Amino acid sequence: MPELPEVETVRRGLEPAMVGARFSAVETRRPNLRFPFPERFADRLTGARVNALTRRAKFLIASLSSGEALILHLGMSGRFLVETGKTATQPGVFHQDVGRHAAHDHVVFRFDGGATVTYNDVRRFGFMDLVSQEGLEASPHLSGLGIEPLGNDFHADALDRLFSGRAAPLKAALLDQKLIAGLGNIYVCEALHRAGLAPTRAAGSIAGPGKRALAARQALATAIRDVLTEAVAAGGSSISDHARTDGSLGYFQHSFRAYDREGKACTTPGCSGTIRRMVQSGRSTFHCALCQD
DNA sequence: AAGCGAACCTGGCTGC
DNA sequence: TGCAGCCAGGTTCGCT
Numbered sequence: 001m002p003e004l005p006e007v008e009t010v011r012r013g014l015e016p017a018m019v020g021a022r023f024s025a026v027e028t029r030r031p032n033l034r035f036p037f038p039e040r041f042a043d044r045l046t047g048a049r050v051n052a053l054t055r056r057a058k059f060l061i062a063s064l065s066s067g068e069a070l071i072l073h074l075g076m077s078g079r080f081l082v083e084t085g086k087t088a089t090q091p092g093v094f095h096q097d098v099g100r101h102a103a104h105d106h107v108v109f110r111f112d113g114g115a116t117v118t119y120n121d122v123r124r125f126g127f128m129d130l131v132s133q134e135g136l137e138a139s140p141h142l143s144g145l146g147i148e149p150l151g152n153d154f155h156a157d158a159l160d161r162l163f164s165g166r167a168a169p170l171k172a173a174l175l176d177q178k179l180i181a182g183l184g185n186i187y188v189c190e191a192l193h194r195a196g197l198a199p200t201r202a203a204g205s206i207a208g209p210g211k212r213a214l215a216a217r218q219a220l221a222t223a224i225r226d227v228l229t230e231a232v233a234a235g236g237s238s239i240s241d242h243a244r245t246d247g248s249l250g251y252f253q254h255s256f257r258a259y260d261r262e263g264k265a266c267t268t269p270g271c272s273g274t275i276r277r278m279v280q281s282g283r284s285t286f287h288c289a290l291c292q293d
Numbered sequence: 294a295a296g297c298g299a300a301c302c303t304g305g306c307t308g309c
Numbered sequence: 310t311g312c313a314g315c316c317a318g319g320t321t322c323g324c325t
Contacts, residue, residue, distance in 0.1 A: 002318060002319085003318060003319090006318070034301075034302095034319095034320080034321095058318095058319075073319085073320090074318090074319090075302095075318090075319060075320080076302090076317070076318055076319055076320095077302090077303080077304095077317085077318080077319095104303085122302080122303055122304070123301085123302045123303050123304085123317090123319095124301085124302060124303080125301070125302070125319060125320075126319090166295090167295080167296085168295075168296065168297095172296075172297090175319095177319090177320080184318055184319070185317090185318065185319085186318060187318095236318095237318080239317075239318065240304090240305080240317075240318090281296075281297060281298075282297080282298060282299080284316085284317085
């Protein structure tokens with residue numbers, strides 16, 4: 001499910017229920033997700049108040065009154081459901097379509113105001129960790145992350161610096177969280193299509209002093225920022241698993257120009273090409289061979 | 294060092 | 310209807 005726009009959508013959904021609230025009870029229904037839960041996970045959370053809920057790349061970070069920070073990652077299929085005290089008796093879309101969801105409810109956070117936040121993750125690639133707030137930036141999960149693509153430091157010059165000398169294809173370089181943190185398969189495909197750049201092109205080819213390289217990295221920086229901003233505004237993309245915290249669906253998938261459009265006409269104005277699917281480093285790449293080069 | 298493929302895990306869809 | 314095979318938003322590990 002979740003790339004940056006989906007994680008940001010989840011953050012905005014969790015914020016009103018969690019920030020300012022105190023954990024009254026925490027229930028883990030299995031010993032691990034992708035990794036084991038940290039020692040005394042429920043005990044360390046219970047009684048702590050959430051001071052802030054922020055996002056770094058695809059990570060959610062809850063700053064706690066205990067001095068610790070709760071790090072959350074949704075993996076491929078992680079989702080949260082918020083039930084406020086008032087509507088707790090009203091089943092949401094989230095649990096409506098079968099028991100499959102309840103079967104994969106792995107963690108339940110209860111808050112003193114009566115709200116419940118349930119974490120559901122079919123494939124269990126997500127994880128949760130607790131670290132001290134002082135050690136947050138240096139923690140193994142966050143320390144190696146690259147720049148935020150929606151941050152002020154992200155622009156064509158940053159791409160020049162990051163991609164210089166890189167032989168890896170643009171697709172792989174953009175997926176590398178150590179360079180730019182937050183993009184995933186969908187938005188890399190979409191950004192490259194918007195920028196008119198072939199996914200197979202060497203990342204280093206858009207670095208350096210040439211005019212064409214400069215134009216290419218400016219186009220790419222703009223495309224990345226635009227597609228992420230539009231996707232956040234749409235509440236993310238709902239392919240199969242992603243849902244917002246109230247169970248409703250994001251709708252950016254209706255705006256895809258390349259991803260999952262194999263065989264369909266390219267939508268670039270004036271282009272008569274067709275979207276093709278190829279595999280790069282084990283992931284599907286969707287692109288137009290005519291207008292991306 | 295960088296880059297690629299496999300592994301982690303479950304479920305949905307396609308095709309025989 | 311059943312079953313095998315492929316595919317899925319991410320990250321990490323191990324082998325070139």
